[in-house]
Amino acid sequence: MMVGFLWLVSYLLLSVSALLNCNGGYGVSALLNDDVLGLIVFKSDLHDPYSNLASWSEDDDSPCSWRFVECNPATGRVNGVLLDGLSLSGKIGRGLEKLQYLKVLSLSHNNFSGSVSPALELNDNGLERLNLSHNCLSGVIPTSLGHMSSIRFLDLSENSLSGPVPDNLFDNCFSLHYLSLARNMFEGPIPSSLSKCSLLNSLNLSSNHFSGNPDFSSGIWSMKRLRTLDLSSNLLSGSLPDGISAIDYLKEIFLMGNQFSGPLPADIGVCLHLNRLDFSDNLFTGALPESLQRLNSLTFFGVSNNMLTGEFPQWISKMNSLEYIELSGNGFTGSLPSSIGDLRSLKCLSLSNNKLTGNIPVSLVSCTKLSVIRLRGNSFNGSIPEGLFGLGLEEVDFSHNELMGSIPPGSSKLFETLLTLDLSRNNLQGNIPAELGLLSNLRYLNLSWNNLQSRMPPELGFFQNLTIIDIRNSDLYGSIPRDICDSGSLKILQLDGNLLNGSIPEDIGNCTSLYMLSLSHNNLSGSIPMSISKLIKLKILKLEFNELSGEIPQELGRLENLLAANISYNRLTGRLPVGSIFLELDKSSLQGNLGLCSPLLKGPCKMNVSKPLVFDPSAYINQISDHRRRNESSIASTSHHHMFLSLSVIIASLAALFIIFGVVVISFLNVPEVHQQENSSCLILSPLQIGSAIQSRYSTTASEIGDGVFGTVYKISLGSQGRNLAIKRLVTSNIIQYPEDFDREVRVLGKARHPNLIALKGYYWTPQMQLLVTEYAPNSSLQTKLHERLPSTPPLSWSNRIKILMGTAKGLAHLHHSFRPPIIHYSIKPSNILLDENYNPKISDFGLVRLLQKMDKHVMSNRFQSAIGYVAPELACQSLRVNEKCDIYNFGVMILELVTGRRPVEYGEDNVVILCEHVRVLFEQGNVLDCVDPSMSQYPEDEVLPVLKLALVCSSQIPSSRPSMAEVVQILEVIKTPVPQRMEVF
Incomplete structure (x- = not known):
């Protein structure tokens, strides 16, 4: 700092001296020293870790011998300073103002910070080239830039510059040939004065937050010397009018990642010099203009992820220079022409997620340069x-x-x-x-x-x-090959639902990179290899529905990264491993084994001891036959397996008939009671009533529609009345075993009446079976609409998504604030949000933890199994008080799911993406809109942004930082208020 101060003083004194002696011989020397002093003062503000500027000495009379400095040989004055890629940091100081003959200033690929003002507040002395790209500059563009009429090249890309660009900034851009403001944080409209840059060859405004509808007709299309136009990754909207053909020599145009709509310009094929065209990730509609076939110089053609329709162009082969065809994510129909094989330069053919039919043309074999071919999600045969x-x-x-x-x-x-x-x-x-x-x-x-x-x-x-x-x-x-993991690079191994037999090879322990091992629904036998304990990165272990036997190796308790495991329906015995997730597993992940020792399981506990333990084999068959054979039947039908009915299947069928019979009777007896006593909590059914109801004339049909932590759900259709109900058969483990206690808790739940809660209609109780009768939601669950949507089903619109958020928030607020103590759900997630015919949400499974004898053992052990990614962090810490804040955490995660369309945890090829953290990072980087579900054709940014902020607040790691549900409802109501009336909520 002292050096910088001393040189600044020297600079000021010598500048005065130069002025006083400007008519003498010393005046020329002083003027020459202006360049030395200016650069030394500039250097004094910098950190130069590799001493690249060591040759810059204040003792020199001229800087023309210094590295990275260029001088005019005729005048001896500095006309170029080129410091690109030298790892310099610090501010751009004012010493540059002394360089009165500077033509080129290039400081790119460094770590300069602060504003760009000192670099631009040079006298209009003929600066022609200014490159400040790839630095850490911030702030706004100073208006002084508009006075630099001689500048030909301006690159401010890859910085953190922000704010709107002044509309008159380019009033004097008569000499400008190249302009790049890419990868900053500029916002607002594109300046209309850009059209005055009549000599502009290259315009790059990509990866900013520019918005609005640019002036194409009298603006951009009038810039006839443009060769490259890049407006990609902004928030631009509106249509593209015809007139692009006026740009005679346009070679590249990139508009991807905006919200442009309407048809593509009909005259785009008149731009005969086009080499690259990318309009992907917009809202364009209609068919491809036939004029495109004239573009025989085009090498890259991208319009993926729009809403384009019409038949796949049979004239595609006329664009004979094509190397990349990116048309995925549209609605193109028809078949691929055999002439596509004429595209001999083709390297990438991407046509996924359209409606294409017919055969894959054999002629593609002639495209010998082809390296990528994506035809996913069509109907090719x-x-x-x-x-x-x-x-x-x-x-x-x-x-x-x-x-x-x-x-x-x-x-x-x-x-x-x-x-x-x-x-x-x-x-x-x-x-x-x-x-x-x-x-x-x-x-x-x-x-x-x-x-x-x-x-x-x-x-x-x-x-x-x-x-x-x-x-x-x-x-x-x-059998599974013993050497399947010899490479050591395998991360995911999924072999479920096959007919594999034999044992799991001990060599599986060589898969040291594995984080998902899924071998369920096979005929594997033998013991679980102890070598699995070597898989220290393992997160998911699925071994259910096999014939595995023996005790589970205790060493598996060392798998500290394990998040989910399922070993149900095998022949395992003995204790569960101590540690990891095994002592927290839910009943559904353990049941159907011969003799596992767990308080969640009924039946004998078989230990590896010298005295054998005797148990009733028929009890084992009765325990597993219904669940196991139902799952096997489902798997078989899906994967084309064909089997004859076995004795266990018959037993399962009889069990299912018994359930349906009970459900039918409940539905019949409950309907009149609901109408007579609307405020009654629910109806109790006795075995005597069931017996008399079998004589009823009511006909019903039943089908299974869901299976969750608390039991299986059936849909019941009352034949004579055309009315549908839902019946949940509760799991018997840990459910209250005394009828008076069960009745008391169910009546409390029956009083929880709200438009956004599934209404409880009645129940049936015996020591062997407990059923709950609820209303039926015809539009399935949010899980189905969000993550299991068929390609033919339209995606959820933003209006429906915000309606679902608001309704769910109101339903939760009712549970939290209308009851003392509050009713806590513990499992708010899309599968528990049901939708009526108008997409109004109805929360299901609320308060069911009240029916458990011990809430902590059941819910805590289930937090990874049933709700990976949703669980509030305090549920993992027994010392923290668990309250309604855990529901608010769940709700925050669900908001992120609704806005992004992604699951809370996604397993990629090389990593695991936690949605909360992913969105939080994007928010900090200023790119949060990049995470919005691309299937939404339109959405109001002024609603989506505050909703995402609300989600991050709700999913805070600290419970006390989360708002109450009443506050969440208020915030959502403010967000839905029209912008002119809205107050700030964050």
Whole structure:
């Protein structure tokens, strides 16, 4: 600091001296020293970690010999300072003002901070090139920039500049050829004065927050010298009018990631020099303009994730220079023309999630440069052309189609290049080719949900770089290869729903990178290998519905990262491991085993002791037959397995009939009581009433519609009245066993009447079975609409999403504030938010923890199993008081789900994404709108942003920082208020 101060004093004194002696010989020397002093003062404000500016000495008469400084040889004055990429930091000081003949100032790729003002407040002395890109500059653009009429090149990209750009900023841009303000935080409209930059060749305003409808007709389209136009990743809207053809030599246009709508300009094909065009991630509609076929210089064509329709263009082959075709996420119909094989330069063909039909053209084999082909989510049929697997492909995604036939063997070229292969959810048959084991670079393999009927390929162990194997529900048989983890890179292994037998190999412990092991619904036998305890990164372990036996290795308790485990319906015995998640598992993750020792399970507890324990085998059959065979039947029908009815299936059917019979009677007896006593909490049914009701003339139909932590839900249709009800058969474990206690608690729940709560109509109780009768919600659950939506079903609109949030908040507020003590839900998540015919939300399963003998053992042990990602952090700490704040945490996570369309926890190829943290980071970076669900065609930013803020407040790690539900309702009502009337809520 002292050095900087001394040089500033020297600079001021010598400047005065220069003025006093301007007519003498010393005056020239003083003027020359202005360049020295200006640069030394500039240097004094910098940190130069690698001493790049060591040659800059105040003892020199001229700076022309200094590194990174250029001078005019005729005058000896500095005309260029080029300090790019030198790791310099600090402020841009005012010493630069002394460089009166400066033409070029380039400070890019450093760590300069502060404002840009000193660099721009130079005299209008002919500065032609200014590059401050890739720094840490902040603040607004000073108006002085508008006076620099000589500037030809201006790059302020990759900084943290913000605020609106003054509308008159470019009134004097007569010389400007290049302008980039990309990757900052500018907002507001694009300045209309830009159209005065008649010599502009390149305009890049991408990755900002510019909004509104730009002036294309008399503005941007009038800039006839443009070669590159990049407005991508902003908040721009409106339509693109015709007139783009006026830009004679336009080569690149990027508009992706905005909210542009309407049809594409009809005359876009007149821009014959276009090389790259990307309009992806907008709201464009209509068919592709036929003029596009004239663009035979176009190499990149991207319009993915819009709402374009019409037949796939049969003239696509006329665009014979195409290398990349990105048309995914639209509504294109028809088939691919055989002439597509004429695109000999094609490298990437991405047509996923359209409505395309027909065969995959064999002619694609002629596209010898093809490396990426994505056809996911269409209705392609026929077989996979064998020749395709002879190309040097890197990514193949044919999933979610109707392809038949076998998987073609690969070629030596494919073995060296293929990284991703996804053929899931088709009708493929036959063996998995042994040649797949030669794919040395393969990282992702998904053959799930086919009808392969193939032996488990031993070649899977040959993969050296494979990170994900997913071959679920594909009729695989045989044993799991011992060397499946020899590469050590495997992260996800999913082999569920097959016919695999034999034991789990001890070598599974070599999968040291594994964080998901899922082998459920097979015929695996033997014991659980102790080597699984070596999988220290494991987060999910699914072994249910096999024939595993023996005791669970106690060493599995060391798996500290394990979040979810299911070992139900095997033949396991003995104690659960101490530690990890095993002592917290729910009954549904343990039941159906021969002799596990757990307070959640009934029946004998079989220990590995010398004296044998005797138990009743029929009790075991009665315990598991209903649940197990129902699940196996479901799996079998989905994955094309065909079986004859066995004795256990008959037993399960009889059990189901008994449930339906009880439900029918309850429905019949309960209907008149509800109408007679509207304020009554609920109706009690006795066995005597059931007996008399069997004689009733009412006919019913029943079907299972859900299965959760507290039991299975059935839909009952009353034949004569056309009325639907829902029946929940409660799990018997830990449910209150005395009828008077059960009655008291259910009556409390029956009084919780609110438009956004599922109404409790009645109940049935015996020591063996407890049923709850509730109203039926016809529009399924929020889970179904949000995460299990069929491609033909439209996504939830923002108006419905905000309605669901508001209704859920009001229902929770009623539970929290209208009862003393408050009714706490403990499990607010999309599967517990049911929707009526108008998308009004109704909270289900509220207060059911009141029916438990001991709430802590049941709910706490279930926090990872039933609600991964939703659980409030205080539920993991017994020392904290658990109250209604945990519901508010759940609600905050659910808000994020509704806005982003993503699940609270997502397992990627290399990491696990926690939604709360992901959104919080984006908010801190100023890019939170990047996380909004792309399936929403339109949404009001002024509602979405405060709703996201509310979500982050509700999901605070500190319970006391979360608002009450009454406050949440008030905040949502303010957010829904029209903008002119709205007050700030955060």
